Amino acid sequence: MPTIKHILWVFLAVVLLSAATIASVGAEAAPGLFARPSVLVIPPGFDKISSVYGAQLYRKDYQGGTPDFVQLVDLSQGAAIKLLHGPIKETRPGHGAYGGNDARILSRSLQQYWKDFTSSFANPFCVVNGQFFYMPESPTRLPFSLKVDGQIVSDGFGKDQFPGQKLMLELWPGRADIQELTKDALYSSSAPNIVAGLSEEAHKRFDKYVGRTFVGLANKDGDGQFETVLILTTRTARQVDAADVLRSFGAQKVMMLDGGGSTQMICLDKSYISSERLIPQALGVQGGTPPSPKFRDAVQISSAESAPTIEAPSQAEPQQAQVAQAAQSEAPKSEAASNPPDASQPAEPLYNLVDILWVPGMMAPALAFILLIVMRTRFS
Secondary structure, three states: OOOOHHHHHHHHHHHHHHHHHHHHHHHHHOOOOOOOOOOEEEOOOEEEEEOOEEEEEEOOOEEEEOOEEEEEEEHOOOOOOEEEEEEEEEEOOOOOOOOOEEOEEOOEEEEHHHHHHHHHOEEEEEEEEEEOOOOOOOOOOOOEEEEOOOOEEEEEOOOOOOOOEEEEEEEEEEEEEEEEEEEEHHHHHOOEEHHHHHHHOOOOOOOOOOOOOOEEEOOOOOOEEEEEEEEEEEEOHHHHHHHHHHHHHHOOEEEEEHHHHHHEEOOEEEEEEEOOOOEEEEEEEEOOOOOOOOOOOOOOEEEEOOOOOOOOOOOOOOHHHHHHHHHOOOOOEEOOOOOOOOOOOOOOOOOOOHHHHHHHHHHHHHHHHHHHHHHHHOOO
16 A cells, blocks of 8 residues: 555656656757747748749839849758859969958949859859948959858958958858858858948948848758848848848848949849949859759748737938938938738747646756655654
């Protein structure tokens, strides 16, 4: 005949076993202690206008303004970002900011980049402008670092410029990262391709409505690596606007590339943002190879109805004096009426097993401790 003491010992064992099981479920659900992935969301007003396997282009229009374009590039689906540059006229070894090259590079039109990109790579999707450069010189130089296919093309010359605000986008097959640009970070990185830029706080006419090109990173599966690259291209925005748009899609890290008159974009042979400015460096987005002729895009994006969304920032019209100071002639954007969200993608479940078991899992150790004290007091 079991005693009360025996029953309590059995109950204590069951509680501890339940706690261990819940912890195991949480560990299998995501790396780390209940780590959760960032949710990729299509904010209201953004419509998909073009896509290839692994990459999509979204557009949002504004009343009295110019549109925002955002590319979603899923590196885990075989899509890739290629770092393009013009012909190198001089390598200038030893003249770089970190003792390496400070190359002089010929600038080219974005149309020429697109032509060469389509002839050199399979599944070409888009080309956009890339890094900052020194406009008074031709051939020109890059202020920050560029590494292509394992070779550092240039250290850049801007070692003392924007201290603490220089960043670099590292690109591997299947993943990417953004971290601070330093000599050690550049030369120790295993990434075969690196393009450098600036943080969103850097003073590049940050409060003016001018052309902007920003990149962002998202980790959609919670594995600790960033497999989704987002590229924003817009003719009229402040720096805070550009960064906020990418974060509204789910970006966790952002970096600023060249803007102003350099901002331009061609996708699938169509020019969405044009400029006559020649540029020494560009980004080419390459789609992945679909597993079969009939494929459905596997990018997991929650619709606005099933997951929290962050509305793209309202870019209210500034005062007339600010409009006069803007480098572009277009009026700043004001918020357009929200379009229906993209509901073609499967929604993330509202709750999963880890969410349901979280509370009892956290309470189990405390309950076990209380039972142990009671048993020691009762049977001592």
